[in-house]
């Protein structure tokens with residue numbers, strides 16, 4: 609129950625009606641008070657009482673965050689790269705088709721019409737990571753805290769010394785047991801600092817087997833009673849890409865897209881979350897370009913305190929960011945000259961939940977300009 613409802617409840621219970629008002633009136637007359645403040649007080653009380661049922665019945669907003677680790681904006685907006693697909697079945701399905709992008713991730717692309725989709729550099733829409741590293745831990749740390757963490761310079765599972773938005777939400781009483789995380793990467797426990805805050809993080813029981821097919825059924829089970837905040841971190845896109853398995857990378861992207869649709873539909877068919885849920889989808893980094901197989905990796909060349917030029921994959925700071933929700937409209941604010949950054953996701957999550965004022969931090973990047981009426 610909200611503080612508001614408790615307050616109203618107390619007023620209702622403590623107010624036996626006539627007697628209470630009678631006392632007020634009596635005191636007013638005996639002390640010679642003007643009727644005007646009393647009328648205002650009564651009007652305010654009546655307004656509060658009549659507003660209370662509406663507020664109490666309106667379900668609170670929910671939030672879905674999905675990351676598709678290292679999924680390139682190039683495949684999202686252009687579809688499968690014909691120079692990289694070898695397997696005939698994959699060519700038939702993803703290359704020799706009228707619309708390659710739509711053949712691969714149709715749901716994610718639909719957010720361009722039914723939401724906001726940022727990062728199609730072919731159309732002068734830009735999103736990037738703001739951290740200097742262009743690999744996973746620095747990316748997730750930036751996304752979840754609202755700014756790069758300069759102390760995160762490699763991928764080791766060192767507990768994050770920043771407080772993520774998920775932790776900020778989880779420690780609010782109304783979010784108790786309502787923040788659920790399903791992550792294919794074990795290090796997400798450290799990024800979210802599970803050790804400090806006890807956030808429940810599900811990770812693959814068998815790290816040798818493909819990760820996403822273990823995460824998806826576990827997250828699917830949670831959809832029966834959708835949590836107010838759901839974070840699903842998928843990553844076989846990145847895992848297959850590092851192995852040079854382009855077809856496997858495409859299959860992982862397609863599976864991710866199918867699951868995105870499933871999550872969205874589950875939230876839209878549950879009366880508690882329908883029409884009150886915002887979904888945000890992004891990636892922790894991009895990848896190198898197709899030429900010379902640089903697409904298999906990513907990184908700026910910086911690692912810990914060093915710069916290793918051979919580790920640099922040009923363009924792997926480029927990402928996409930997508931959003932859909934009751935008040936989300938397409939964002940044309942972000943161009944190559946004014947790139948959106950991954951860190952803006954944190955503030956966007958808080959804004960979507962109406963908690964930017966209470967949980968936003970002075971050093972957090974501003975929410976993405978994707979909400980109508982701004």
Ligand SMILES: [Zn+2]
Nearest residue numbers: 678846850906
């Ligand atoms: Zn990677």
